[in-house]
Amino acid sequence: MSVLQAILIALIAAVSRSEGDWLGECKLREPIVTGFLVGLALGDVKTGLMIGAQLQLMWMGAVGIGPTAQLDIGIGGTIGTAVAITTGTGAETAILFGVPVAVIMQFLNTLLMSSYSGVMLVADRKIDALDFRGIRLCHYFCGICTFLAYAIPTFLVMYFGNEATEAIVNGMPAWVNTGLGGVAAILPCLGFALLLNIILEKNLVPYFILGFIPAAYVGFDLTMIAIAAIAIAIAWIIFMLRSNEGARVAVAAGAADDEWED
């Protein structure tokens, strides 16, 4: 890997993290996007996209909510895809390298977010001094640190770690590959479980079943868009039914005397 390519990969990794900080979580971190960018940098867009698609499936539900630690899919996807392309292997390699990176970098994130608490105390003092430029700098400083904390290690691993990664990939016995296949099969469930955790209340379980069963029996003849359209229709019906109900309750409460008329 050339110096230029290593720098490009490092930039992709850093941007995929910093989009949350500076670009309003615009989702440059999704593996399909990082896979595409890594593919561009390494001259193999098609492979990058196909590996990105595999990782995307695995991390479908991996979203960071609040300060809770989850998976850092941006850099995980970037490094995983980059190693898979340079070693000429497939999605298994991307998983082998991407998953540990995503976990480790989340620890680094925890560390960064703890240390930025100290910056807040500086910002407090800048407020008392009415130093507006200082307040802005505090805000920028944190972002720049995060950017470097991702870009520099990625560059080092990419540029100097080539032989090590290749040795790992080539020296892997077949049974490790089948084992990783098992891991890769189950990992997507985690994403969906995390999503369910955000959304699922008891009274939404019937709708979960309504979404699952048709897709399970019909398969790909039924598209995601069809189910989404049906879901919107149902939500619409429920909204109309219930908002009338609400209005009726409000009316009833407003004119309690007339209640017997119902």
Next chain:
Amino acid sequence: MAKNEMTAESRFTKKDFRGVFWRSFTLLGSMNYERMEGLGFLYAIMPLLRKIYKDDDEGLKQAMHRHIAAFNMTVAPSPFVMGTTVAMEENAKENPDFDVSTINAIKVSLMGPLSGIGDTFFWGIIRILACALAIGFAQEGNPVAPFILLLVFNIPNVLTRLVTLNIGYNKGSAILADMEKTGKMQLFTHCAGIIGAMSIGCMIAMWVSIVCPLQFTISGSEVILQDYLNQIMPKILPLCFTLGIFGCVRKKYKTIYIIAGIVIIGFALGVLGLISA
């Protein structure tokens, strides 16, 4: 409320609000455990605060301390809170009787419900839809995939910021108080949840592939275990694994431990030939 609209014309220009809009994208820029998005929030509305308190340094300091306080919510609808906050600060400046502690109280009360709707919409529905639409193209290696993903996610992302900032400033907390009272808020979240729950159910069936490759021969006839599983229900293994992990998440096991568990169990089952993709 009409009063706010009037002062809007006199005090702030369109450019001021455009500034808040752009700065709202950096809300997570200095995310930390103590104040969370506090500094980002202050950074976004600071130019407007400076205009409100341009002849009152002491008031400005207090206002800035108010808004560097802990704040945390889904980022996309956050401009709503910024707009509401600016309107309240204007009130606070104009009448001295205004109790400034209500400003942060209202901010905090907005965080929960807005994050609830925001998480459901952006993470449960829009992001999933964007990824699902892009995956098919990406699997074929079609370079249009990342652009589809980014467009489908970011059009609502940007529009929400633009629209909610205006509504937040002009109508403020009145809307939410009203929705809270008539129960519209819960109903709205519930209906968003319906779409989310159905989509996730569908996605598990379509995109998760776990099968049991085990087969053996009993007295000359071949037995394929997956066929029996399919007779119970197709896609039963993805469903069981997802619900099992969901149970662990609900029991508040740390995500890191759950991942470790998946890696160990998945590896073991894979090596034994019990599951494969």
